[in-house]
Amino acid sequence: MSTLTHILRGNIRQYGMIIALAAIVLLFQFLTEGVLLKPLNVSNLVVQNAQILILAIGMVIVIVARHIDLSVGSVAAFVGAAGAIMMTRYDVPWFLAVLLCLALGALIGAWHGFWVAYVGIPAFIVTLASMLLFRGLTLVVLDGATVGGLPENFKKMGNGFLPEVGPDTDLHNLTMLMGIAGVAIMVFLDLRRRAAAKRYNFEVLPFPLFALKHVVLGAVIIQFTYLIADARGLPIVGLILFALIAIYTFVMSRTVLGRHVYAIGGNVDAATMSGVNTRRVDFLVMTNMGLLAGLAGLVTTARLTAANPKAGVNFELDAIAASFIGGAAVTGGVGTVIGAIIGGLVMGVLNNGMSLMGVSIDWQQAIKGLVLLAAVAFDVWNKKRTSASGGAGAEQTETTPPPPDELVEEIEQREAADVGPPGSSGAR
Template sequence: MSEKTKKSGLGQEILTLLKSNIREYMMYIALILIMGFFTVKTSGGFIQARNLANLVNQAGYVAILAIGMTIILILKHIDLSVGYVAGFSGAVAAVLMTKHGMNEWIAILAVLVMGLLIGVYQGLLVTKMGVPAFVTTLAGMFIFRGLLNLTLQETGTIIIPNKSFNELSNGFVPDIPAGTSFHLLTMLIGAAAVILLIFLQVKTRKNKQKYQFHVMSMPIFTVKLVCLSAIIMVIVYVLASYNGIPWTAVIVGVVLFVYNYMLNKTRLGRYIYGIGGNEQAAELSGINVKKVTLMAFCSMSTLAALAGILYTSRLQSATPTAGLGFELDAIASSYIGGVAVSGGIGRVTNTIIGALVIMSLTNGMNLMGVDISYQYIVKGIIFIIAVAFDVKTRQKGR
């Protein structure tokens, strides 16, 4: 094969990959463009290590909510209560620690259990009583907003003095040789992440070849791995030049790993996609639709409680306004991340990118001093463009 023919073949393959994965690639392109725009507009301030660490901490609670919301949306339901479930959970944690002197870790566990029970309550209303999820969770939004206000009625904003609790969203993973100016452990973690990425990608490619599935050519596959590895190491290097990896990133990473594994490697994950694709067919095939749906609502409310803990930890206080608009950011992140409006399609890994898009917009506009009113308008425009693009590309795919 001539050199010209090889180049032509590679070019055609790249075009085919772009066309078949345009929805997913556009999401990454949008994130890069947004970050690049704000880097220029803030004279490099957006991309500084301190701001990147702040962005991770800001995006943490939204990412946690969006992961749970992705499962709900795949099942063609919705949960509007998550914002005030998060706010109420943070307030309960603050009261337990400050008013009752409870250990922070016991308080966190108690709040997570409370979140689970909230999920059981709302899930049973949807699955056993047949109340639509929209109505159930809209009522929940009012209920938990009221409970949040009642919890803080006497004290108002509660300042949390517990250092370990506040470190969850303000602290960083400690370095190996404490006291050095460059965070060595962060670089080692980054190198390990790159090695793991390469291993998993190569393993996935070999498995596809084994079962005679189509795979990208070796040159394009190599370029893809090099680019992904470079992006990881650049981010890691920037963080290592500051204080290293925030604990928020570790918590989000663990939740992401668990849910990604569940969706892609377990029977429960296949059930979720099956129900979202065709609920009647899933039920006829023997899947317990009500049980899976109940599990999804339990999962969502537990993650909402965790998100409330992270948000309260970041502010180092519980406030009556906590939870306002959280559900909107979570839903927008999920749809920007590629969850189909019709249900049955979505990936939690892409949802994280959606959360970064939303929070990068917020962070960048805050740095530029943009009025909050315009921030809402911009986020709304980005959201509708993403969903409209998703609908159109899926229609063409059919």
């Protein structure tokens, strides 16, 4: 029981947000009389919130590294506008335009990384300047007008769905197969992690709870898959999103770069003294954020079927909110990709549910602001609670325990032998 309590307390942010998401879904499912979880509405939820979830993946990494990026909405709008102009005015093939736009986004991110990592200007200032700069450039390149007439294949990036395969089962077969495969892979990887943890004597959940956890998660994933398959199948942008979740979860949890990001966010001075190239890591983090902002801009342009001067407005606020609601710490060093996705889904369900209920946009903004404040307040409260009680994550008054008495005596004897009496030949 003590092991379970310790594990739950150590992961209270993640479990708390999962419970909150489930509660919000059930609440709006009741208030909307079952409309929220209708297959078509669930499919629309994925399509409508994909660009925010893509940005949230990059933003949580930026926040973990103790930075912030206020420019992602403007960068997304600018890259989307640049892509539309390439395809319509200069007849650039859509796939080549996509690659060029991703490179443009990464280049903008590298520009931010240069000023942040190598010049030392705070990311808040750098990206605030870029927010204004690229919003203005978006208006310049579009000449204040909407640019449409995009290629059909490009528009499928934001509105298309995976093709139908196999026999007619009244469901999208490929989507169902992917959902079942996803559950199987999740269980397999978690079993491997559990076995490795036990091998090194780390604490693990008791097996009944471990099994119950995967039964519940598997049931949720299969139900979600069923709803998507019962509509039009998995959207192409959903496939892109799930691929990004898998890639960045692996990078942040299983690679040296990911561990360096957490190390820098936790204590930049300690990371520097440990040999971490903090400038290089900061540069890569900001470059990656620019790349994902460019991708979000392309997805937005494809979904709207046109480049709009007002595209991307408030994207940065939604991405930041998703990261903090999902458990990222304001001071850096804490946060996960899955947590940011959960936070983004909380915001998406709130938006969708309130829209279905006919709540006006002004009240929607007010409620989302209160949710963000509550999430950050919960994070602060949890830190104070664990610190006061000595629980998981509690701050220690002494980071290193004192050496044993016999070791202290041995050191003193060696020092006395080295120094020797004054004037002796043994003095060094």
